[in-house]
Amino acid sequence: MQLHELSYGAETIVDPELLKSTGMTREQFLADQQRRSLLNTDRTLEQCEALPTGAIGDAAKWLVEAAEGGDAYAQLTFFNYVDLVVGPPKEQLKSPDLVEKFNASSMKYLKGLADQRVPEAFDSLSSAYELGIITPKDPVRAYAYKKAAGDIAPTPGNERVLQIMAKSMTNEQISKAKELAPQLTQRSSR
Numbered sequence: 737m738q739l740h741e742l743s744y745g746a747e748t749i750v751d752p753e754l755l756k757s758t759g760m761t762r763e764q765f766l767a768d769q770q771r772r773s774l775l776n777t778d779r780t781l782e783q784c785e786a787l788p789t790g791a792i793g794d795a796a797k798w799l800v801e802a803a804e805g806g807d808a809y810a811q812l813t814f815f816n817y818v819d820l821v822v823g824p825p826k827e828q829l830k831s832p833d834l835v836e837k838f839n840a841s842s843m844k845y846l847k848g849l850a851d852q853r854v855p856e857a858f859d860s861l862s863s864a865y866e867l868g869i870i871t872p873k874d875p876v877r878a879y880a881y882k883k884a885a886g887d888i889a890p891t892p893g894n895e896r897v898l899q900i901m902a903k904s905m906t907n908e909q910i911s912k913a914k915e916l917a918p919q920l921t922q923r924s925s926r
Contacts, residue, residue, distance in 0.1 A: 751892065796820045803845055811845035812856055815870050839870040850881075851923065858885035858920070866901070875905050879913035884920040 755765055777834070799817060802810035819825075822834045849857035858881045863868050867879035879901050886894035902910050 742836060754853065771884050775851065794809070803841070808849060808852075808854065811849055812854065814845050815839075815842035815860065815864065842870045849883075850920070853888055853921075855885045855889035855891075860881070876909050876913045876916065879905065879910065880916035880920055883913065883917035 755762060758765060760768065771841075779924045789808050796817070797815065800821060806887065812835075817839055818828065822831060822838050828835050843864070846857045846861050848862060849851055862878050862885065864878075864880035865874040865881060867873070879898065882894065882898055882901065886898070905913070
């Protein structure tokens with residue numbers, strides 16, 4: 737994903753200046769991005785074919801070790817690697833305790849980074865609560881973390897994402913989320 741586009745659920749927002757500079761329509765731009773992504777995936781798969789046996793297990797071990805050791809990047813991306821750390825979906829179904837431990841570690845890492853005012857952690861927590869990944873769905877917390885991310889580090893499109901999120905929330909939920917957001921940023925400024 738490029739800096740000038742923001743993907744949010746089924747809606748992708750593309751910077752109008754980027755479209756103007758490329759001479760593409762929004763649809764052409766998104767199709768081109770998807771094509772590039774697929775080509776990149778093909779190249780990555782070709783590279784993975786050359787991996788020695790056991791390399792994936794080693795990668796999981798190093799990821800866990802780096803996250804436990806305090807590496808911010810490993811902690812920030814940890815939640816994306818349940819298949820690497822726990823195993824493929826069939827293995828996850830057989831090991832709910834390992835999945836629960838993985839989810840708890842992921843949340844601990846993201847909340848720890850949020851406490852350090854890392855905006856990407858707020859965005860990841862927002863997504864986690866919105867989609868019910870590593871934690872139960874909670875639209876109030878999803879909105880609050882997204883708002884807090886924008887308050888800490890304003891980014892283009894953040895307000896638009898909040899507007900989209902608000903469409904599926906009640907006024908009461910939005911109010912609660914707006915009250916919670918400053919508490920999250922204050923908690924992280926200690």
